[in-house]
Structure formats: structure tokens, C-alpha cells
Amino acid sequence: MSEAETQRSIETVWRVESARLIAGLARMVRDVGFAEDLAQDALVVALEKWPQTGVPDNPGAWLMATAKNRAIDLMRRNTNFERKQEELVREVGVRMAMDAARVEHGIGDDLLALIFTCCHPVLGTEARVALTLKLLGGLTTPEIARAFLVTESTMAQRIVRAKRTLSAAGVPFETPDGTELDERLPAVLEVIYLVFNEGYAATAGEDWIRPGLCEEALRLGRIVAELVPREPEAHGLIALLEIQASRSAARTRANGEPVLLLEQDRSRWDMLLIRRGLAALKRAETMPGPLGPYGLQAAIAACHARALDAEETEWVRIAALYDALAQVSPSPVVELNRAVAVGMAFGPEPALTLLDEIADEPALARYHLLPSVRGDLLEKLGRAAEARSEFERAAEMTANERERTLLLARASALVDPA
Amino acid sequence: MRFMMFMCLPEGQQEQDWNPTPEDVAAMTRYNEELRKAGMLLSLDGLHPPAEGARVGFDSEGRQTVTDGPFAEAREVVGGYWLIEARSKAEAVEWASRVPGRDCTVEVRRVFELSDFPEDLQEAHQSEWGGE
Numbered sequence: 001m002s003e004a005e006t007q008r009s010i011e012t013v014w015r016v017e018s019a020r021l022i023a024g025l026a027r028m029v030r031d032v033g034f035a036e037d038l039a040q041d042a043l044v045v046a047l048e049k050w051p052q053t054g055v056p057d058n059p060g061a062w063l064m065a066t067a068k069n070r071a072i073d074l075m076r077r078n079t080n081f082e083r084k085q086e087e088l089v090r091e092v093g094v095r096m097a098m099d100a101a102r103v104e105h106g107i108g109d110d111l112l113a114l115i116f117t118c119c120h121p122v123l124g125t126e127a128r129v130a131l132t133l134k135l136l137g138g139l140t141t142p143e144i145a146r147a148f149l150v151t152e153s154t155m156a157q158r159i160v161r162a163k164r165t166l167s168a169a170g171v172p173f174e175t176p177d178g179t180e181l182d183e184r185l186p187a188v189l190e191v192i193y194l195v196f197n198e199g200y201a202a203t204a205g206e207d208w209i210r211p212g213l214c215e216e217a218l219r220l221g222r223i224v225a226e227l228v229p230r231e232p233e234a235h236g237l238i239a240l241l242e243i244q245a246s247r248s249a250a251r252t253r254a255n256g257e258p259v260l261l262l263e264q265d266r267s268r269w270d271m272l273l274i275r276r277g278l279a280a281l282k283r284a285e286t287m288p289g290p291l292g293p294y295g296l297q298a299a300i301a302a303c304h305a306r307a308l309d310a311e312e313t314e315w316v317r318i319a320a321l322y323d324a325l326a327q328v329s330p331s332p333v334v335e336l337n338r339a340v341a342v343g344m345a346f347g348p349e350p351a352l353t354l355l356d357e358i359a360d361e362p363a364l365a366r367y368h369l370l371p372s373v374r375g376d377l378l379e380k381l382g383r384a385a386e387a388r389s390e391f392e393r394a395a396e397m398t399a400n401e402r403e404r405t406l407l408l409a410r411a412s413a414l415v416d417p418a
Numbered sequence: 419m420r421f422m423m424f425m426c427l428p429e430g431q432q433e434q435d436w437n438p439t440p441e442d443v444a445a446m447t448r449y450n451e452e453l454r455k456a457g458m459l460l461s462l463d464g465l466h467p468p469a470e471g472a473r474v475g476f477d478s479e480g481r482q483t484v485t486d487g488p489f490a491e492a493r494e495v496v497g498g499y500w501l502i503e504a505r506s507k508a509e510a511v512e513w514a515s516r517v518p519g520r521d522c523t524v525e526v527r528r529v530f531e532l533s534d535f536p537e538d539l540q541e542a543h544q545s546e547w548g549g550e
Contacts, residue, residue: 012506012509012511012512015505108455218503222454223455223456226455226457272460
């Protein structure tokens with residue numbers, strides 16, 4: 001194997017193993033920042049040794065053993081260590097002995113604890129996202145910086161500060177249980193959802209790393225659903241993401257312009273992802289209790305996914321699901337979508353009534369879809385003059401050039417009967 | 419990106435490979451479980467031996483010939499496949515090298531995505547299917 005090949009294979013091993021390595025080490029040293037340093041050190045040793053010795057048969061175990069030895073070494077050599085860290089040395093020794101006795105320990109538990117630590121409430125949302133991608137996704141700091149369109153030093157600082165915050169707060173490295181798990185799981189799922197949306201918002205011509213975030217989020221979502229199989233929302237989230245991802249090939253034209261859901265070429269939807277999404281949704285639905293916000297959004301997405309043709313969409317069911325969503329997770333945007341569904345299911349009049357209720361929402365004040373939907377409903381009711389001014393208002397608000405053209409075209413096509 | 423990993427078995431060994439020992443099955447189940455827990459597995463299937471299958475051949479005129487198995491000339495046959503989502507070919511190869519296999523080949527092939535096609539073909543696909 002050439003040096004370049006070895007280098008590449010070490011990078012690959014790192015991508016495959018780093019999360020489990022950091023998780024396993026964090027369980028021993030009780031500090032994710034320190035665990036990451038140890039894992040990185042082991043990687044450096046590998047970079048030195050493997051070009052001569054070749055890649056070992058079980059590279060993950062090799063890296064783990066090297067990192068553990070390094071941990072003990074570091075602690076023994078450093079005479080200035082504080083008392084707390086001396087205790088840590090003893091603790092690590094004990095844990096390693098326990099490890100040896102327990103050959104097949106649950107690596108899944110460590111990974112789960114790592115996820116919950118990265119998404120701990122002492123951290124802000126941005127810090128949670130960055131740390132999760134770094135420690136669980138195995139992404140490098142420059143990659144994460146590029147993905148979130150910030151400078152490398154900004155991202156590096158964000159990550160360092162996050163690790164310091166965790167240490168300073170003495171956040172225990174563990175998976176919460178019982179009601180605490182229920183309370184903290186939404187933060188974990190939110191991080192995955194944010195990563196997905198960041199990738200989904202990226203356009204085709206952009207740096208590959210941004211659309212790559214969708215795949216990363218899917219991977220993390222699938223991992224979490226496996227780790228907490230009894231949590232319906234974990235399945236709800238992955239169902240939602242799989243179904244949304246199934247539309248990626250259809251949601252933009254070859255020139256990068258977005259295509260609305262109802263106008264998408266459904267033959268380009270990815271059937272495999274739809275099937276996986278529907279299966280995950282079914283798992284969430286068969287669990288006791290009503291669906292949560294992710295499960296409901298997945299159920300709505302599934303209604304679209306099941307319709308072979310846009311005309312076959314079950315709007316009555318979608319309207320009912322939005323109704324349920326508005327109750328568990330009320331927001332003006334949900335209300336707006338509910339109005340659209342009601343309009344499709346029951347006609348423009350009841351939909352307009354719903355829109356009137358949210359007309360003064362400050363959150364929607366700059367949201368072009370509100371006047372755009374309103375214009376559509378008014379047009380259907382034959383109120384041309386009102387419809388036209390709504391379309392014109394929407395055209396002023398949208399940042400999308402093509403959308404503006406379409407809205408203005410709709411406005412000028414309306415002839416006032418009076 | 420997606421990769422298909424084909425489990426290719428030498429033709430002579432088919433019989434015993436299609437009748438694996440409980441240990442083989444356990445090792446393979448463990449491997450599949452690892453793939454799934456790593457969030458990478460999209461789907462997988464094992465295939466019945468080609469003796470139970472058939473082949474439809476097309477000549478240069480597009481005429482078909484159906485041949486039922488077994489097939490005399492096969493040197494290597496596909497015994498199953500995994501469809502995985504990996505971040506690079508190297509990562510897919512890394513996972514392929516962890517398959518608990520003996521006397522077999524795991525072939526790693528990247529799955530075509532629409533963006534791999536030149537733009538004119540993409541557009542042809544779109545207009546063909548009413549995408550515009």
C-alpha cells in the first residue's frame with residue numbers, strides 16, 4: 001500500500017470509528033473534550049505507524065487501545081495534575097478493568113450518551129449542532145465551517161467554547177432516563193432536524209458539503225432511532241426526513257429553480273426512501289399514545305408520498321393532521337399550512353376564515369406565502385380585485401426572482417369583472 | 419452517495435454457501451446489525467441460487483431468449499447485496515472489507531444519481547416525464 005493510500009485509509013477509518021472511539025473514551029474520562037483529544041492523539045500515532053506496519057485488522061480496537069494507554073500515560077506523567085484528575089486516573093484504571101471483564105459492552109449506550117452530551121441544555125443551539133457534527137459526524141472543523149457558511153476560526157471557537165462549557169458545568173457523561181429522557185430527546189431530534197434543513201436549503205451549485213448535510217442528518221436520525229427504539233418521535237423524525245429526502249431530485253429544475261410540491265414530477269421521487277419513511281412512520285404510529293409533532297409532520301408528508309398523482313392527494317386527511325399539529329405544536333406557519341389544506345379539502349371560504357385569524361400575526365408580517373395563499377383563495381371566490389392586490393403584495397415580499405415573476409403574472413391575468 | 423455491495427460467490431461453492439452454518443448466519447446478522455446501527459444500511463437481500471432463476475437474453479435485433487437455470491457457464495454468481503449510503507468510496511470499501519466472508523468477493527459499485535448524468539440527459543428525462 002502506498003503512503004497516499006494508507007493516508008486515505010486512515011482518514012476513512014477515522015470517519016467510520018471516530019464517534020464510537022470518542023464515545024467509549026468519554027465514558028472513561030467523563031469529558032468529551034478530553035476524549036476527543038485522546039482520540040485525535042491516537043489518530044496521530046496511527047498516521048505515524050500504519051504506513052510502516054500496515055492498517056491493523058481491527059483498526060477501531062487498535063485506536064481505542066492506543067488512546068486508553070495514552071490517557072493513562074498522560075495522567076501518570078503529569079505531576080502537576082490536580083487532585084480531581086488524580087482521581088480520574090484511578091477511575092480510568094477501574095473502568096478499564098471493568099471493560100476487560102465485560103468484553104461485549106454496549107457501545108450503543110456510549111454513543112447515545114455522547115449524543116445527549118453534545119445536545120445538552122447548557123449549550124446553545126448552534127453549539128449543539130457544531131459539536132454533534134464534530135464528535136458524532138466525524139466532520140472536521142473546516143468542513144462544518146463551510147457547511148454553515150462561517151469562517152473556520154469562528155467555528156473552531158464555537159466548538160472549543162462548547163467543550164469548555166460542558167466541562168465547566170460538570171455535565172455528566174450519561175444517557176438520561178425516564179422523564180428526563182423524554183424532556184431532553186426533543187433537543188437531540190431538533191439538532192438532527194436543523195442539520196437536515198440546513199442541507200435541504202442548499203442549492204445544487206453549492207459546495208458539496210452543504211447538500212451533504214442531509215445525508216449526515218439522515219445517518220444520525222437512523223442511528224438515534226435505533227438507539228431509542230421505543231421513542232415514537234425518533235421514528236417520526238426519521239420518517240419525516242426520509243420522505244422529504246425522497247423528493248430531492250424533483251424539487252429543483254436542471255437550472256436550479258425550485259419546483260413546488262404539487263408541481264413536482266413524482267416519477268423522480270425516490271421510492272426506496274419513501275418506503276423507508278412509511279415504514280418508520282408505521283413504527284411511530286403503532287406505539288402507544290398520539291403522534292408528536294415530528295410524527296404528525298411525517299404523516300402529512302406521507303399523504304403526499306402515497307399519492308401517485310397530485311390530484312389524488314388526500315386533502316381531508318391532511319387538513320385533519322394539520323389540525324392535530326396545530327394543537328400539539330401551534331405556530332402561525334402551521335396555521336397557514338392548515339388553511340391551505342382546508343382550502344384544498346373544503347373549498348376557499350372556510351380557508352379564508354382561517355387566514356383571517358392569523359392575518360395580524362407579527363411572525364408572518366414579512367412572509368410572502370400569506371398574501372400569496374390569500375390571493376389564491378380570493379381568486380377562486382371570484383374576488384379578482386382583492387386577489388390581484390394580494391398577489392402584488394406577495395410579489396413585493398418574495399426574495400425569489402422566479403416566484404416574483406409568477407406572482408406578477410397571476411396578478412395581471414386577473415381581470416376585475418366590475 | 420449510494421453504493422451497492424454485491425456478494426459474489428464462486429460457482430463451485432454455491433451449494434454450501436446457500437446452506438450456511440448457524441455460526442455464519444450469526445456473524446452475518448451481527449455485521450448487518452452494525453451497518454444498520456451505523457445508519458448506513460438502506461436495504462439488503464439474499465438471493466436464491468441461480469439454478470432456481472432464469473435469464474432473458476436479447477440479441478442484436480432485440481429478440482429475447484429465455485433460459486431457465488441452472489447455467490453451465492457461470493463462474494461467479496451474485497448471492498445477495500447490500501445497498502448502503504456512504505460518504506465516500508473509501509468508506510464503502512472499508513465496510514465491504516468488514517463483511518464476515520470466506521471464499522467470496524464483495525464488489526462495491528456506486529449507484530448512479532441523476533446529477534451524474536450530463537445536463538442534456540437530465541433535461542431529456544425531465545421533459546420525457548413531464549417535469550417541465
